[in-house]
Amino acid sequence: MKNDFSKKNLSIKLCAILLSSSALFAQEEQNTTLLETITVSGTSNSNYQSDEKANLNRTKISKEDMAKSIQTFNQNFIEDAQLQNIDDVITMSSNTIYTGSSHGRANQISMRGFSGVPILLDGMKITNKIARPEIFAYESIEILKGPDSLQYGESSPGGLVNLVKKKPTKNSLAQVELEVNDNPSYSPKIDLGGAINNDKSLYFRxxxxxxxxEGWTNSNTDTNKIFVAPSLAYDINDNNTITFITEYTKEKTPSDFGTYVNDKGKLIAPIKNMISHPDEKFEKTQKIAGFDLDSIFDTWSSNLKYRYIDYEGDNGDVHMPQRYNHLTNTVTMAYAYQKQEFQEHALQETINKEFDLFGKKNNLSIGADYNKAYSKLDMFFDPTQLYNINLSNPVYQHLTNLSDHPTARNMSAKKTSVESWGTFIQDNINLTDDLIFSAGVRYSESKPQNGQRTDATTPSFGLVYHLSSQTSLYTNYSESFTPNSAMDKNGKILDPETGKGYEFGVKQKLFDDKFDLTTAFFKIEKENIALADPNAPAVGGWSISSGKQESQGFEIDLSGDITPNLSVIASYGYVDTKNKDANNKDLRNIPNHTANLFTTYKLTALNLPDYYIGGGAKYIGNKYADDANNIQLDSALIYNATIGYKKGNWKANLSVQNLTDEEYVDGALASNAVGTRVYVGTPRTVLATIGYKF
Structure with a gap:
């Protein structure tokens, strides 16, 4: 027991050691010259061009010096395009697709051919996925491609996403907006900030x-949402700032079990006809609290983060789809009840130090993180057939509750916890003024409350060569891991799934450095995937970790200003995936080709400099709904158009999303003998926004 206790607290001790190191550094540099305070705003060098540094990069070096492909979508772009959800933003990146909401419980993202992409909150890994983050709360959304467990631990080999919240500001800010659409929908928003005291050491957001x-489906349940996120920052002195962050979300939405396609991959009914019972609802309550403590000196910095998350997702009583009969075009329904609760403590410390060694500039990063996540599930299921519905003309029976199903199976899980921790070290060395070498390694551990400990060591290497101030070449090798939960025949947890990535790319700045272009070639291998042991019994069997998947491809991402009046964000991605355990079949839900474009043009030439027009398109190629590649889902081309006005304190925008009202599939949830269930894209929507800054 003593041994276990020490392991559980090891990462906390590591954080304490790093903080002690911070104190020593502070003592060392207490006589350094303090620099003038600089306030950094959320805007970039041009309208859509991303900032020089990425918040998800714990090493704090510039993106041009990183041997990674990173895209940042800023607030200017999100507002002009009137994007409604984070998945609309994320999928503007090449080889990145949204495959569904898991009944409203999570944003399912695949990148470079691999699912399970984690979503970070302000550069912090969260164990449990959190659905439907409020897009208005974020100043930017960042994408990092390829395996990268070095800084954040458990991760998909495809990459990761980081949501960057709006932070307290010393500059006075007061903005109100009203957004409406033709569902109809109404959404008032406010964004306030500024200094509280005269010396501007205390400021808020x-x-x-x-x-x-009211939504676009035949549901009787309307969406109702309350979101509030106050934050407060205090400059303790010239070198140290603490920021307190809180967030509260309460939301009710219709239940979403998707719909079905036939064996040709065609939708069996209009997308407005839901499988879910019209009276079903999903209710979410989420609370987040924490702080950031930043210490910055001449050659070193420290960043300590803590977050507490309390989440409750209540599906309540539902009539679940069980099977689809293609002969009668009917879906058989059964009763279920489900409620989930998550709580999590997340702690993260990072120290960055600049120094010269043997005449070479070094940027050394040392970090540690600790997460303890609790989860509880209340679930009941009655497999007895309730009734059938024909989705072409659905007729639903009364929505029953748990008391109507005394024989329902109790499939609940008592409250349990998972602890994970890790530590990493990375150094970026300027071998010459133009050649930068990076190397790092991470050790991670994870242990469920009633399970076995798993660990992983993941290295990362990179090389950047600046051909000029506008063009850089880079290459990297990196690894990722994801703990397995399956067991072998001896009852031992299988080794973690591992990802290995190889990448070569080019980064360029064009049009007076106001336009970024990144081109990348990559190959990724995922191994140790749990498979059913063919020698095990059908019931009560075990698994083996012999599964292997691969992806390789090419992508290009660009963003910025071509002229002072023309701004563009675009991407193209090609990926070829192979499931080595299924005769090299394509991986499910992954198209070979994706492309995105959004552009705005200020009407200065027409002597209307305060007006702009814009639009774009999203292309999603053919993909398979099943592992056997028997059911192909059609490609889709979705157009958007917008017109806007910005002058002084006023702004207004009118846009049409999915201009041609294309019916398309986001992704397949399941495909088996009882049918292929899918999530569909949003139909044509007309949106209008008006805003005023005081």
Whole structure:
């Protein structure tokens, strides 16, 4: 027991050691010259061009010096395009697709051919996925491609996403907006900030959203949302700032079990006809609290983060689809009840130090992180057939509750926990003024409350060569891991799934350095995937970790200003995936080709400099709904158009999303003998926004 206790607290001790190191560094540099305070705003060098540094990069070096492909989508772009959800933003990146909401419980993202992409909150890994983050709360959304467990531990080999919240500001800010659409939907929003005292050492930010949406399906449940996010920052002295962060979300939405396609991959009914019972609802309550402590000196910095998350997702009583009969075009329904609860403590410390060694500039990063996540599941299921519905003309029976199903199976899981921790070290060395070498390694451990400990060591190497101030070449090798939960025949947890990535790319700045272009070639291998042991019994069997998947491809991402009046964000991705355990079949839900374009043009030439027009398109290629590649889902081309006005304190925007009202499939949830269930894209929507800054 003593041994276990020490392991559980090891990462916390590591954080304490790093903080002690911070104190020593502070003592060392207490006589350094303090620099003038600089306030950094959320805007970039041009309209859509991303900032020089990425918040998800714990090493704090510039993106041009990183041997990685990173895209940042800023607030200017999100507002001009009137994007409604984070998945609309994320999928603007090459080889990145959204495959569904898991019944409203999580944003399912695949990148470079691999699913399970984690979503970080302000550069912090969260164990449990959190659905439907409020897009108005974020100043930017960042994408990092390829395996990268070095800084954040458990991760998909495809990459990761980081949501960057709006932070307290010393500059006075007061903005109100009203957004409406033709569902109809109404959403007032506020964004406030500024200094509280005369010396501007205490400053705040408050974002809040109310939303009412009748939706576009045949559901009787409207969306109602309350979101409030106050934050407060205090400059303790010239070198140290602490920021307190809180967030509260309460949301009710319709239940979403998707719909079905036939064996030709065609939708069996209009997308507005839901499988879910019209009276079903999904209710979410989420609370987040924490702080950031930043210490910055001449050659070193420390960043300590803590977050506490309390989440409750209540599906309540539902009639679940069980099987689809293609002969009668009917779906058989059964009763279920489900409620999930998550709580999590997350602690992260990073120290960065600049120094010269043997005449070479070094940027050394040392970090540690600790997560303890609790989860509880209340679930009941009655497999007895309730009734059938024909989705072409659905007729639903009364929505029953748990008391109507005394023989329902109790499939609940008592409250349990998972602890994970890790530590990493990375150094970026300037071998010459133009050649930068990076190397790092991480050790991670994870242990469920009633399970076995798993660990992983993941290295990362990179090389960047600046051909000029506008063009850089880079290459990298990196690894990722994901703990397995399956067991072998001896009852031992299988080794973690591992990812290995190889990448070569080019980064360029064009049009007076106001336009970024990144081109990348990559190959990724995923191994140790759990498979059913063919020698095991059908019931009560075990697994083996022999599964292997691969992806390789090419991608290009670009963003910025071509002229002072023309701004563009675009991407193209090609990926070829192979499931080595299924005769090299394509991986499910992954198209070979994706492309995106959004552009705006200020009407200065027409003597209307305060007006702009814009639009774009999203292309999603053919993909398979099943592992056997028997059911192909059609490609889709979705157009958007917008017109806007910005002058002084006023702004207004009118846009049409999915201009041609294309019916398309986001992704397949399941495909088996009882049918192929899918999530569909949003139909044509007309949106209008008006805003005023005081």
């Amino acid at each position: 408050l974002t809040s959203v109310l939303k009412y949406d």
